[in-house]
Amino acid sequence: MQEALDDLERNDILSREQAALLRQIYARELFSVHWELRILLYGGILVLTAGLGLLVAKHFASIGDLTLLAAIALGCTACFAYCLRHGGGFSPERLATPDAAYDYVLLLGCLLLGTLQSYLELRYQLLAQSWNWWLLVSALTYLLCAHYFDNRLVLSLALSTLGAWLGVKTSLPGAWPWDGALRDNAIFFGGLVVAAGAMQTRLGWKRHFLPVHLHLGINVLLAALVAGVGSRGADLAYLAGLLLAGSGSAFYALRERSFAFLLYAVLYGYLGITIFVFNRGHWSSEGVIFYFLASAASLLMALVALHRRFRSAE
Template structure:
């Protein structure tokens, strides 16, 4: 796996050097990310490497974020680059989650599913989290989506996704509470008490999942 990963990373470095030095693609330089994604995906399937599959998906997400944002700004997010990037991240994340589900359903490379699912949900939650500071709807959305993910992951015994969802729900709930109660002393007490509660909840959930398995 690591030799294959090294080869992919060296190829990516060579492409990056070529683009910086000679700029063969000009303003379309982001297509190098797509090329790297397809190249890494082919090697991941051929070499049966989940590590390289993660590189392929990450490169694809980067390509989506860089190349598709101008088009989205032109049609839906005029002048709002941050909104376009968040939408891209959410769509790409859902695409990865769907890819993982499809791999399991088809029975082909089903062991790649955790890579796609973890990265996909991370992108979705990060997209919502990016708007928490400015939008009340994003705070509520982060809480709802995080709580739903945590519940689903607990039921299926998937602790990494459970932890991701629980922390996202906690951040969303905390943002709602802090925005509603603007008091420094209350904020200190809230984070002191709930932070410990979240940690205890994670430990208890992990133990419950292990016993159930």
């Protein structure tokens, strides 16, 4: 590598400064902390929002409703004003991020908006028994912000909130979280999210949003199908659906060289098959131990081999 850089510098393909920078990178004297900083910023936004929620819950009586509402609304307005001033605008293509704080200020504004809605409902019961519609309003607002400001963090928040609204709306008090209608609605929601991402990509609208749709949609879909395998009566149908969806995820992984989607297919498939096998047979304790030892070892070796193939293909 050093000889190649020397040749490039000698032939005036690289300047002295460029060659020196590349030598530092190759010697690992310089390294990127981009993702570490992004994780810290994201965690800081979540901690700040959680702290605000605790503050509201603990001191709303002494501070006063109007003061708290005004403070939250002011912070939310300031965040959106900052984002409107520095960026935004509908575009089917990826928009350049104006600065490092832009994405996180937008995320903070959306979370403050959710806090404001929650506080209004908590104190004034504006929707009473229909409070779950606040989730739908929040989800649609976040979805609009994600597309207008071209932000994948907010898109994740929007899709998660939409799924939460669907789950709250259809669940029954005291029901098992993955039981009955809720499980089937999770399958519908996961398929809908994946289909929406694929449709956007085909139409040429926000193609870079596709991974967000796929990661969330496939995980929800496969998890719901695995839960269905554990149900009595329709376990074979759910297993067939799980294998079909897992095959689609694996095919996409191989086509796009994305190991994560292959990992989803293998792990959820293994879990579903394991549940099906144990539900359909009578196993001794020795058989259970042998099954998990043999299957887990085989699964681990397969994943390591597949990961090496993906790395070598890159």
